[in-house]
Amino acid sequence: MAQDYPEEYLGLPGDNLNLYAVMNLFQQSETIEGFERSLNDENSRINNLDLNNDNNIDYIKVNDYVDGDVHTIVLQDVLDRNENQDVAVFTVQKLRDGSVQIQLIGDEALYGKNYIVEPIYAETPNPGYTGRSNRQNVSVVTNNYVQVDAWPLVRFIYLPNYSIWHSSWYWGYYPSYWHPWRPYYWHYYYGYQYNWFPEYYSHFHRYDHPRYDRWNDFYYRDKRAYSRNVTININDGRYKNTYSRPEQRKDGEALYAKVHPERASSISTGNITGRRSASEASPNRQSTGANNGTTRRSTTNVNNRANTNSTAGQSTVSNRRSSETVSPRPASSSRSSKRAEPARASRQQSTGERSSARRSTEKVHKETVMKKSTSTSKESESKASRRK
Numbered sequence: 001m002a003q004d005y006p007e008e009y010l011g012l013p014g015d016n017l018n019l020y021a022v023m024n025l026f027q028q029s030e031t032i033e034g035f036e037r038s039l040n041d042e043n044s045r046i047n048n049l050d051l052n053n054d055n056n057i058d059y060i061k062v063n064d065y066v067d068g069d070v071h072t073i074v075l076q077d078v079l080d081r082n083e084n085q086d087v088a089v090f091t092v093q094k095l096r097d098g099s100v101q102i103q104l105i106g107d108e109a110l111y112g113k114n115y116i117v118e119p120i121y122a123e124t125p126n127p128g129y130t131g132r133s134n135r136q137n138v139s140v141v142t143n144n145y146v147q148v149d150a151w152p153l154v155r156f157i158y159l160p161n162y163s164i165w166h167s168s169w170y171w172g173y174y175p176s177y178w179h180p181w182r183p184y185y186w187h188y189y190y191g192y193q194y195n196w197f198p199e200y201y202s203h204f205h206r207y208d209h210p211r212y213d214r215w216n217d218f219y220y221r222d223k224r225a226y227s228r229n230v231t232i233n234i235n236d237g238r239y240k241n242t243y244s245r246p247e248q249r250k251d252g253e254a255l256y257a258k259v260h261p262e263r264a265s266s267i268s269t270g271n272i273t274g275r276r277s278a279s280e281a282s283p284n285r286q287s288t289g290a291n292n293g294t295t296r297r298s299t300t301n302v303n304n305r306a307n308t309n310s311t312a313g314q315s316t317v318s319n320r321r322s323s324e325t326v327s328p329r330p331a332s333s334s335r336s337s338k339r340a341e342p343a344r345a346s347r348q349q350s351t352g353e354r355s356s357a358r359r360s361t362e363k364v365h366k367e368t369v370m371k372k373s374t375s376t377s378k379e380s381e382s383k384a385s386r387r388k
Contacts, residue, residue, distance in 0.1 A: 191252020
């Protein structure tokens with residue numbers, strides 16, 4: 001089905017290592033050693049590669065090869081004692097004006113030809129680029145131009161005392177903190193990863209060719225490591241099993257909502273269509289809300305309908321049930337309306353009682369005045385008669 005294979009799907013092993021996530025991690029890292037450790041951390045949920053099919057995640061080591069002011073930082077999968085496969089390569093190039101350009105180039109065996117991710121630079125787009133932008137299913141504003149020379153890791157590798165990094169780990173000899181885990185099916189991995197795409201696509205995009213003019217001479221022909229067994233496995237379809245559980249995408253989405261509740265509540269599902277129908281989107285929003293509270297369950301469309309119905313005075317069973325489930329505000333408003341009628345009746349009754357009391361007081365006052373007047377007249381007549 002179409003929703004099972006969104007735009008980001010390649011049908012190649014590179015599907016299980018999101019290069020946008022790798023670029024973002026590189027931007028956040030301070031050293032290459034720290035970057036390598038985070039890349040291989042299960043909790044980062046970036047590395048999902050199992051190229052040797054042993055049902056364990058592969059370790060990715062990182063090596064830096066320097067060519068003048070250009071750093072070629074290679075991510076390499078350790079497959080066996082004598083077998084490695086390059087996964088992707090950073091090219092970090094300092095230009096004459098002091099600015100820095102960076103690209104992350106996926107190995108063609110795992111990603112296809114010229115799968116390149118780079119920051120969005122403040123420059124005129126390449127008019128000759130006709131490749132897939134991979135942004136058709138996400139609404140983003142791409143005005144976040146990136147200043148690469150301010151990245152901590154970029155500044156680190158251009159320090160005068162920088163010692164060129166080559167990972168010391170190899171097959172059977174790994175850091176004590178690392179323990180392999182079972183790979184996830186791709187739809188589970190994608191269900192988690194795609195929630196980050198609005199952020200990734202507002203800072204990074206695809207490009208159609210390497211900017212480093214010695215890419216072929218310095219790296220591709222001289223330093224690239226590739227495995228014939230990986231190529232054979234790809235051609236024989238031995239990595240296809242990772243796509244066999246499309247129903248697990250919702251489980252990956254649920255994991256994201258659990259791990260990042262603050263982000264899950266702020267991302268509108270309308271920004272990421274992901275080839276999902278409206279009937280699929282609604283349960284996902286409700287399940288997200290179940291993890292993050294009533295206010296996070298409410299979406300723009302549902303809230304608008306609930307508020308409109310409450311204002312119009314509609315009281316069907318379905319609307320009341322929707323209002324109580326999605327947001328407490330419409331239900332609270334309804335209860336206030338029910339309380340308002342007795343309050344008005346009480347006020348009217350109190351007003352009537354006060355009016356009656358005033359009339360009774362006035363009547364008593366008049367009778368008292370009349371009695372006093374009659375008594376005064378009789379006293380005057382008595383005094384007059386006594387004077388006579």
